[in-house]
Amino acid sequence: MGNLRKAWLCVLGLFLSTLIFGVEIGLTRAEFNRAPDFTLTDIDDEVFSLSDYRGSVVLIDFFYIACPPCEVTMPYLRQLHNTYSSQLVMISITVSPYTDTQTELDSYRKDNEMSWIIARDIEDVTSLYGVTLAPTLFIIDVDGYIRYKHAGSQNMEEVEAELAGLDEADSTSPSLTVQRSPNNPENTETVTFTVTAHDDLVGIGLETIELYVDGNLVKSWTSAGKHTYSSGPYSEGTHEYYTIASDKSGNVQRVPSVGAESFDVSSPLPPSTSEDQTWIWTLLFIGGFIIVAILMTKKIME
Numbered sequence: 001m002g003n004l005r006k007a008w009l010c011v012l013g014l015f016l017s018t019l020i021f022g023v024e025i026g027l028t029r030a031e032f033n034r035a036p037d038f039t040l041t042d043i044d045d046e047v048f049s050l051s052d053y054r055g056s057v058v059l060i061d062f063f064y065i066a067c068p069p070c071e072v073t074m075p076y077l078r079q080l081h082n083t084y085s086s087q088l089v090m091i092s093i094t095v096s097p098y099t100d101t102q103t104e105l106d107s108y109r110k111d112n113e114m115s116w117i118i119a120r121d122i123e124d125v126t127s128l129y130g131v132t133l134a135p136t137l138f139i140i141d142v143d144g145y146i147r148y149k150h151a152g153s154q155n156m157e158e159v160e161a162e163l164a165g166l167d168e169a170d171s172t173s174p175s176l177t178v179q180r181s182p183n184n185p186e187n188t189e190t191v192t193f194t195v196t197a198h199d200d201l202v203g204i205g206l207e208t209i210e211l212y213v214d215g216n217l218v219k220s221w222t223s224a225g226k227h228t229y230s231s232g233p234y235s236e237g238t239h240e241y242y243t244i245a246s247d248k249s250g251n252v253q254r255v256p257s258v259g260a261e262s263f264d265v266s267s268p269l270p271p272s273t274s275e276d277q278t279w280i281w282t283l284l285f286i287g288g289f290i291i292v293a294i295l296m297t298k299k300i301m302e
Contacts, residue, residue: 048119050144054143058090059140060093060138061135062126065108067134074114076156081115089117092118095126133151137154148162184264189233191234195226195227195243196226196227206222206224208220209227209243209244218231238265240260
């Protein structure tokens, strides 16, 4: 049975790769960006949000009823759900919400024995996730990060392999992190950046990790692990930084994924003058007391 199942999966993969509507083939290792949250109403009129399922592995399937590759993929999605129902949340979202009505989707669900969440994309989640082909699958780990994306035709055996281990807490996502110390530096202090990268940072073999400050490359590393770099002091004002990691296949992960983090540098406050002022007032008081005493003594002597 195992060999027969593998043979069936290979045939399915080859068949999918020849479909006209699925011309973009293969696996794209995602950059571990946080999966955008969204809220939809399923075809049973139940409101749900992606964030409701934090702590579970989630597979999102973007499809539509009249999509031939989607129809071919459906039996395998059903098999995935039956096998991993206790570990996997599956959500199918039609990218054609006004053609695929609630009634038609209900009928489609019954015909295909879909016992998972089905919803119409009336909130433009398709654009939020940058979907351009159907079907497109996203696999999201327990921490809410996109770990894999399959656009168009897919090798479903790979999809199953990718699910392994993603249900473990404290997963490696995000694989690339950067921290800074101190949080609010002065223009007399150095700033230490701590960049941590995991071995499985990107798809095929970590190549470089680069740290940029104010748009300039200041340090690079070629190995995973925790790295530190100190620089400065920096001039007063706002400074920006970000990190980029790449693998030997050209996949890139950037933190943050868009823009840069920033920190503000201030000048140290001048020494407090409160003590000096206290001494001045004390001397004035003593001087005034002495003058009054002299005047009173002079008056008495007269």
